[in-house]
Amino acid sequence: DIQMTQSPSTLSASVGDRVTITCRASQSISRWLAWYQQKPGKAPKLLIYKVSTLESGVPSRFSGSGSGTEFTLTISSLQPDDFATYYCQQYHSNTYTFGQGTKLEVK
């Protein structure tokens, strides 16, 4: 099975910062890589799919990139609403695998 590893596990940042979260796959994956944002007590929210396609309604400060085994989620200028936990997710061989999550907290 493909494992997804996110880094860092926790990220401390300030409003206005540019932040990057990395997701590494245990083997090369296709472009079926998505990113989600989750706030406490809420369901996850889809931000990006197919590595770099922004979901409708998601602010353009979010972007995704990568290929092979390494993928990144970048927030260009952190806003107060962005402090949350972020998960990557890949789809391969009819299974969905999530990373362990990155908690983005206020510095």
Next chain:
Amino acid sequence: EVPLVESGGGLVKPGGSLRLSCAASGFTFSSFTMIWVRQPPGKGLEWVSSISSSSNYIYYADSVEGRFTISRDNAKKSLYLQMDYLSAEDTAVYYCARDEGEPAIDYWGQGTLVTVSS
């Protein structure tokens, strides 16, 4: 209008059973693969099972294979998860979700908590 609403969670003893339901609205339910994802308290997300639009293809995570059964009723716009032989490791919030086809999960329910404890 919330497109996905789960029900059926609760407290169950180890070895017991529970059936979760998910009512869909506001979209053509019969056109989409549907998924169950769970999240243990304070932990990350884990895919549990998925079922194709016509129920032709069904998949399970290794952790629930043989114990959980996913099904759907397109006429009732409903998704189900029958959970048997439950253990403490199954304690989690269970989300019903839609795969938009990219594949990516674009609609999520609010979740229903399943607690397995004696």
